[in-house]
Amino acid sequence: MAKEKKLRVRKHTVVLNRSAGGDFGIFFFLAIMGIFMFIPMYYTVIQALKPLDELWAFPPKFYVTAPTLKNFKDLFRLMNTSWVPFSRYLFNTVVITVGGTFGNLFLSSLASYVLSKMYFPGKKWMFKLVETSLMFNAVAASIANFIIMSALGWVDTLWAIIIPAWGSTLGLYLMKNFMDSSVSDAVLESARLDGASELYTFWHIAMPMVKPAWLTLIVYSFQGLWNTGSTIYIYSEQLKTFSYAIGQILAGGIVRAGAGAASAVVMMIVPIIVFVISQSNIIETMATSGMKD
Amino acid sequence: MSDKVAQTAAVQPKKRAVSRKDMSKLRWTLKEMKNNWVAYVMLAPYYIIFLTFTIIPVFVSFGLGFTSFNMIEAPVWIGMDNYARLFLDDDIFILACQNTLIFAAVTGPVSYILSFVIAWFINELPPKLRALVTLVFYAPNISGSVYMIWQVAFSSDSYGWVNGQLLNLGLIDTPILFFQDANYVMPLCIVVALWTSLGTAFLAFIAGLQTIDKSMFEAGAVDGIKNRWQELWYITLPSMKQQLMFGAVMSITGAFGFGGIVDALAGNPSVDYCAWTIMHHLNDYGGARFETGYACAIATILFIIMIGSNKLVQILLSKVGQ
Structure with a gap:
């Protein structure tokens, strides 16, 4: 009897809250926005697949009749004939991305464990400071950072990009919040009572419980570092990144229109694949991203 | 402060007689x-790097903002001269302020609201479809320099898609120089910025919406909530206030930081400085002219604007659902 009543209420809710007009409006809005978001991506891929005569057809077509991979071949030819070998740019980006991400992962998880699960004077304001730093864009600090880099002697070395990445704030923030809600104090306490060191508790008990958070941190760090373009800290051509070199081809204008689009496809494919693989973990982490007052 | 700390510390049971x-x-x-020295040791590597490259630069900028400094000779204290020059003598800075505020005032709120509305709309889709739609909306944000395609589509010859179509339909006789015409540069850059702006806030909203207890909506319906808008205001928004706060911070920070898009699309400097932002001014004086002291004063103003707008929005958001 009671169950029946509950069911009726639920049905009632659906009828009341979801008008057909509203559903249609939402669908319409999502469709328009989805098309707006998707078309530039689609157009990039189409441009990359167009043979030369279609690239310069008038009026420009929104589809490709004779798709070709020639643009990608052109791109690799351009890469091979560039002054600095392209493998060098790619190597720099891989070094930055891997070095920056792993350092960031290790130091941030260690720090978020401390800020979330240990007690010591100064803990509150230390995290507050990290939270506040999310409020300003790092670009504003670039001039002062340049002064600091030159004092450290890191100008024009890859350290200037890798080391600051180790102290980036968003990953720590997300991880600390995730630890707050998904690692129970009781489990850690019992490990401590058994005589486990803090480092052991961190690595063997807390870390396995926050897998979604460290995957998210890896993805964020990866995306940021993979897209590192030209910065004021690095001026030697040999130390510039893949994204910078791709940008040079992209900026090549008319002569390289096809190769430019191909390079954009190469550039976007990696972060998109990474996101597709990790999406559910990222969403799980974001569920605890809220900012407490 | 230390009182609070002592309280937190006291929570932890420790063997002590006093x-x-x-x-x-x-x-x-x-x-x-x-007693807790281990905590400091474990925190130190991260925190030292964080302080050095995130917090100290703010203070360095603030300090050097009162000096004349060119990176080679020692800084000379000149008091408020830099700020006087910025506000009284630098027309381009005033223009940059206007542009930055227009950019931020449009892209910040619009991207924030779009992030939320889209997340809210796709919340009831089946999980597989939702994941796909999420990818479509989020992809431009992570695809690096793909926004350059807008320059191809809006390029100033008949091979640009927009000009091509307009010429073909006979609406115009000569191609429009979209990225060389001061009338078009700002609106186009804003559109492109919005296109790339469904980022972290968007994901946080999707996640936040899924954590809301479904029984709240049923209870709400019993209590007389009539449509989805009331449901939004009385149940959904208040239940995800913390996500809203976090999303706001992400959107605002993003809204002040897309000088790169302008450079890539409209060139640097953009025609008649029509899309010149504070960020450009900062890089111009800091990177190109080596007037580091002056650039630091600009950076300080930028910090104040960013933190100020964040605080303002947090006050506004605390009123949600009340």
Whole structure:
């Protein structure tokens, strides 16, 4: 009897809250926005697949009749004939991305464990400071950072990009919040009572419980570092990144229109694949991203 | 401050004979610090790097903002001269301020609201479809320099898609120079910025919406909530206030940081400085002219604007659902 009543209420809710007009409006809005978001991506891929005569057809077509991979071949030819070998740019980006991400992962998880699960004077304001730093864009600090880099002697070395990445704030923030809600104090306490060191508790008990958070941190760090373009800290051509070199081809204008689009496809494919693989973990982490007052 | 700390510390049971009241606050704090030295050691590597490259630059900028400094000779204290020059003598800075505020005032709120509305709309889709739609909306944000395609589509010859179609339909006789015409540069850059702006806030909203307890909506319906808009205001928004706060911070920070898009699309400097932002001004004086002191004053103003708008929005958001 009671169950029946509950069911009726639920049905009632659906009828009341979801008008057909509203559903249609939402669908319409999502469709328009989805098309707006998707078309530039689609157009990039189409441009990359167009043979030369279609690239310069008038009026420009929104589809490709004779798709070709020639643009990608052109791109690799351009890469091979560039002054600095392209493998060098790619190597720099891989070094930055891997070095920056792993350092960031290790130091941030260690720090978020401390800020979330240990007690010591100064803990509150230390995290507050990290939270506040999310409020300003790092670009504003670039001039002062340049002064600091030159004092450290890191100008024009890859350290200037890798080391600051180790102290980036968003990953720590997300991880600390995730630890707050998904690692129970009781489990850690019992490990401590058994005589486990803090480092052991961190690595063997807390870390396995926050897998979604460290995957998210890896993805964020990866995306940021993979897209590192030209910065004021690095001026030697040999130390510039893949994204910078791709940008040079992209900026090549008319002569390289096809190769430019191909390079954009190469550039976007990696972060998109990474996101597709990790999406559910990222969403799980974001569920605890809220900012407490 | 130290009172609070002492309270937090006192929560942790420790073997000790003396109680908090036996000694002064300072001594208690020092004792707690000594007992928990492991925490500081574990935190140190991250925190030292964080301080060096995120917090100290703010203070360095603030300090050097009062000096004349060119990176080679020692800084010379000149008081408020830099700020006087910025506001009284630098027309381009005033223009940059206007542009930055227009950019931020449009892209910040619009991207924030779009992030939320889209997340809210796709919340009821089946999980597989939702994941796909999420990818479509989020992809431009992570695809690096793909926004350059807008320059191809809006390029100033008949091979640009937009000009091509307009010429073909006979609406115009000569191609429009979209990225060389001051009338078009700002709106186009804003559109492109919005296109790339469904980022972290968007994901946080999707996640936040899924954590809301479904039984709240049923209870709400019983209590007389009539449509989805009331449901939004009385149940959904208040239940995800923390996500809303976090999303706001992400959107605002993003809204002040897309000088790169303008450079890539409209060139640097953009025609007649029509899309010149504070960020450009900063890089111009700091990177190209080596007037580092002056650039630091600009950076300080930028910090104040960013933190100020964040605080303002947080006050506004605390009113949600009340």
